[in-house]
Amino acid sequence: MREIVILGGGPAGYVAASHAAAHGARVILVDPKPLGGTCLNQGCIPTKVLVESCGLLEKVKRADAFGLQLDGAVSADWAALNRRAASIIAMLGQGIERLMQDRRVICMRGYGSFVDANTIRVDDDILRPDAILVCTGSVPHAEPQFNVDHEVIGTSDDLLAWESLPKSLMIVGSGIIACEFAFILDSLGVEVTVLASGSRLMSWADKDISLVMQREMRKRNIQVELNCRVQSLTHTAIGVNAFASGKVVTSAERALVAVGRKPNTDSLGLANAGVLTNGQGEIVVDDVLRTNVPRIYAAGDVNGRSGLAHAASAQAKLAVDHMLGRDFALISDRAIPVAVFTNPEIAWVGRTEEEARADGIAVSSGRFDLRGLGRAHALGEISGFAKVVVDQNTGDLVGMHIIGPHASEMVHEGALVLQRKGKAAELFHTVHAHPTVSEGILEAVEDALGQATHKPLSAGRREANVLQYS
Amino acid sequence: MSCNIPDELRFHTDHLWVKAADNVSEVYIGVSDFAQKRLGTILFVELPRVGETIEAGSAFGTVESHKVVSDLIAPASGEIVEFNEKLRDAANLVNADCYGDGWLVKIRMQDAAHLSMLLTSGDYRALIGD
Numbered sequence: 281m282r283e284i285v286i287l288g289g290g291p292a293g294y295v296a297a298s299h300a301a302a303h304g305a306r307v308i309l310v311d312p313k314p315l316g317g318t319c320l321n322q323g324c325i326p327t328k329v330l331v332e333s334c335g336l337l338e339k340v341k342r343a344d345a346f347g348l349q350l351d352g353a354v355s356a357d358w359a360a361l362n363r364r365a366a367s368i369i370a371m372l373g374q375g376i377e378r379l380m381q382d383r384r385v386i387c388m389r390g391y392g393s394f395v396d397a398n399t400i401r402v403d404d405d406i407l408r409p410d411a412i413l414v415c416t417g418s419v420p421h422a423e424p425q426f427n428v429d430h431e432v433i434g435t436s437d438d439l440l441a442w443e444s445l446p447k448s449l450m451i452v453g454s455g456i457i458a459c460e461f462a463f464i465l466d467s468l469g470v471e472v473t474v475l476a477s478g479s480r481l482m483s484w485a486d487k488d489i490s491l492v493m494q495r496e497m498r499k500r501n502i503q504v505e506l507n508c509r510v511q512s513l514t515h516t517a518i519g520v521n522a523f524a525s526g527k528v529v530t531s532a533e534r535a536l537v538a539v540g541r542k543p544n545t546d547s548l549g550l551a552n553a554g555v556l557t558n559g560q561g562e563i564v565v566d567d568v569l570r571t572n573v574p575r576i577y578a579a580g581d582v583n584g585r586s587g588l589a590h591a592a593s594a595q596a597k598l599a600v601d602h603m604l605g606r607d608f609a610l611i612s613d614r615a616i617p618v619a620v621f622t623n624p625e626i627a628w629v630g631r632t633e634e635e636a637r638a639d640g641i642a643v644s645s646g647r648f649d650l651r652g653l654g655r656a657h658a659l660g661e662i663s664g665f666a667k668v669v670v671d672q673n674t675g676d677l678v679g680m681h682i683i684g685p686h687a688s689e690m691v692h693e694g695a696l697v698l699q700r701k702g703k704a705a706e707l708f709h710t711v712h713a714h715p716t717v718s719e720g721i722l723e724a725v726e727d728a729l730g731q732a733t734h735k736p737l738s739a740g741r742r743e744a745n746v747l748q749y750s
Numbered sequence: 751m752s753c754n755i756p757d758e759l760r761f762h763t764d765h766l767w768v769k770a771a772d773n774v775s776e777v778y779i780g781v782s783d784f785a786q787k788r789l790g791t792i793l794f795v796e797l798p799r800v801g802e803t804i805e806a807g808s809a810f811g812t813v814e815s816h817k818v819v820s821d822l823i824a825p826a827s828g829e830i831v832e833f834n835e836k837l838r839d840a841a842n843l844v845n846a847d848c849y850g851d852g853w854l855v856k857i858r859m860q861d862a863a864h865l866s867m868l869l870t871s872g873d874y875r876a877l878i879g880d
Contacts, residue, residue: 495796495812495819651817662816 282604285310285400285409287392287548290317291589292415292580294376296596301383303604308409309385310392310402315376317417318581319589320369322437327460329365331621334467338623345660356468358445365440394553397573411575411603414555414563415596416548418541418581425512426452426537433513433520433535436461445470446533450522452510453538454481456620459493461536463623466502473503473530475510475522482620486632486681488647492664493622493683505529513537543582560584567610569599577603591616615699619688624664627691630679630698633669642672646728648720648735650684655715661685666720668694670704670728677704680721690718704728753783753880756849760868762825763877767849768868775862779825780853781813781844784878789815792844797822797833797855804828804857806864811854813844826864828857 282305286293289311297309314321333356343350380387390402400407420435422428430438436457449465451458454476466472474481474497480490481497481504497504512523519533543561550557556564556572562584569577577599580592594611601608620626636643651662664684671678680694697706704725712722726732759767765785769778786792794814804810809821833855836843844852859865869877 495794495814498796499794649819651819657816663814 282306282411283308283409284411284413284600284603285392285407286413286415287311287400288317288415288417288544288580288582289313289315289376289387290415290417290580290592291319292417292582292592292596293317293413294380295593296413296415296579296600297385298379298383299597300600300604301380301385303600303606305600305604307383307385308388308407309380310388310390310400312389312391314373315380315387316369316373317415317589318419319592320372320376322440324589325369325372326362326365326440327436327464328621329368330361330464331460331623333361333364334464335623338467339660342660358468359443362440391547393547393549394555395549397553397555397576411577413569413596413599413603414545414548414571414576414578414582415580415592416544416582417592418587419544420537421540421542422537423539426510426535426539427513427515428537429515432515432533433537435537439536442534446519447471448473448519448532449534449536450475450520450530450532451536451538452513452522453536453540454478454483455538455540456482456618458536458538459620459622461538462497462502463500466497466500467623471501471503471532473505473532475505475508475524475530477507477509479506481506482626484632485618485620485626486628486667486679487634488665488667489626489628489681489683492624493626496622496624496663503530541581541587543584545582558584568602568608569595570602575603586613586616588616588618612699615695617691617695619691621688624661624684625687626683627687628679628681629691629695630677631669632679632681636669636671636678641678643669643678644672644728645669646724646726646732648723648727648732650717650720652723652734653715653717653719655717655719656685658715659685659717666690666724668704668707668721668724668728670725675703675705675729677702677707682721684717684720686717690721693718693721753787753878754849755783755871755875755880757871759849759871760825760865761871761874761877762823762868764823764825766822766825766854768825768865769849770865771856776831776856776858777826777828777865778853778856781822781848782874783848784880786845786848786852789813789820790817791815792841795822795837795841795844795854797837798830800830800832802830804830804855814841822854825868826857827860829860830855831858832856 284305285308297307301307340354388402392402395401448471450473452475462472510522514521520535521528522530563578565583569579579595579599617629647667649665650656656662667681669679677697707725712719723732765782792815796812804824806827810824811822
């Protein structure tokens with residue numbers, strides 16, 4: 281029997297605990313806060329609860345377009361939305377606790393830190409396990425010049441705790457968190473301005489996805505300022521001013537700073553154990569999540585490899601498999617899907633066309649606008665597209681990029697093909713149910729390989745059809 | 751499909767019209783009747799802001815209908831001096847009155863002589879086979 285101490289009970293830590301205990305390890309899970317981590321308590325789950333209410337609110341407001349007559353007005357109640365989020369968080373948190381009890385995982389409420397490479401202290405308790413897994417996640421990061429006071433200028437953690445919503449909000453940042461909150465708060469009636477430092481939103485996403493999202497924001501009257509590198513935020517009598525290029529670029533009642541997250545390692549005493557971190561404080565790990573110190577592993581946001589909960593869970597299982605001497609499969613970061621819960625949703629897996637070309641892969645792409653699908657019209661959500669990126673020489677699927685309703689559910693067929701290094705033609709040969717939004721993927725693959733059924737005949741159809749590689 | 755192609759306007763092969771404003775160097779730009787009919791009910795028009803420049807032959811915005819999102823290709827180069835704010839809440843004005851209330855932008859042309867190089871109504875009718 282091996283004993284493992286896991287620091288942090290988020291999607292890396294509690295999944296590692298469940299997995300390790302299920303395979304015979306004695307597990308001690310240490311977290312000062314309720315289990316579930318940022319994901320459950322301040323991230324993925326509460327924001328998705330809000331996204332769902334916002335989507336419903338927007339649809340109800342368009343009831344007449346669906347042939348429904350609505351008597352009376354509908355409006356959002358911020359306090360009630362948060363009560364719903366809190367009750368879902370509590371229910372899911374209890375579920376994790378019961379899971380830990382079922383596996384006989386010992387949960388310790390407290391801050392764990394390294395005394396030396398073999399020893400962990402949790403308050404007055406000293407632990408000397410056979411292996412240690414660090415899963416302490418990340419925290420919002422904001423430079424001092426943003427003057428975060430948590431009330432008027434806050435991070436995502438603060439916003440979710442605000443008791444009321446402002447009339448207007450500026451969002452500094454253009455990543456997943458910034459974009460999700462822009463749509464949420466706009467739906468809730470807040471005047472939103474997004475200040476993006478780059479030339480497009482979510483600059484690492486497919487560039488056409490950025491364009492559609494920017495158009496959707498403009499449709500909703502969300503102000504988007506691109507190439508706007510905010511130097512500082514300052515308090516005023518009525519709110520906040522944002523300065524860029526030495527002048528005030530926008531003013532709002534409050535500000536959300538969503539410029540990134542940093543590893544949560546400050547109070548871990550990593551130096552006592554000799555665990556190496558890089559410039560941003562991320563714990564350096566190898567392919568099986570080992571640090572430079574034997575028997576100390578790190579999974580999830582804390583190692584900086586990915587900022588995604590599902591990647592954290594996958595890493596955690598791999599780390600446990602390795603420390604228990606079980607069979608393991610390395611994780612291909614290229615096959616980890618990304619889901620963004622804007623309106624419309626965004627999801628992708630694999631490389632964009634630009635990334636593939638930069639990596640020296642000759643690619644072709646196929647695209648299908650979802651407004652060509654019956655289901656999209658029935659849903660009343662016609663904006664967006666599915667795009668596939670295909671290796672011209674081998675026919676391998678290189679990437680899948682979707683913006684549209686249910687994108688976060690659709691992306692997994694791409695993830696499946698990518699993790700098995702499969703061909704795009706496998707998607708073409710997979711009959712897709714009708715009427716579904718997923719038919720857009722089939723059409724995009726057809727478009728990449730030759731001719732989409734529901735697109736006008738392309739003039740320059742390529743002679744060498746990659747279907748021949750199927 | 752019979753289309754209204756007014757003789758006093760100039761056209762571009764990508765189906766936008768150009769009309770001289772009172773000031774010689776300024777022109778209004780809009781979507782042709784042929785294009786608005788082909789697009790179907792227009793839901794949203796994405797336009798540049800005042801002060802931005804557009805370049806002949808390049809996309810300067812998009813027009814979105816139930817059927818398609820289509821790039822708006824600039825018929826002339828110049829600087830945006832005004833855009834049609836009414837389209838913000840009523841994009842289908844482009845369907846209802848493409849040569850009037852449904853205009854898109856007013857630009858100050860880089861080269862006023864460019865206007866005479868655009869298609870005449872007759873040329874444009876021939877192009878669309880009307």
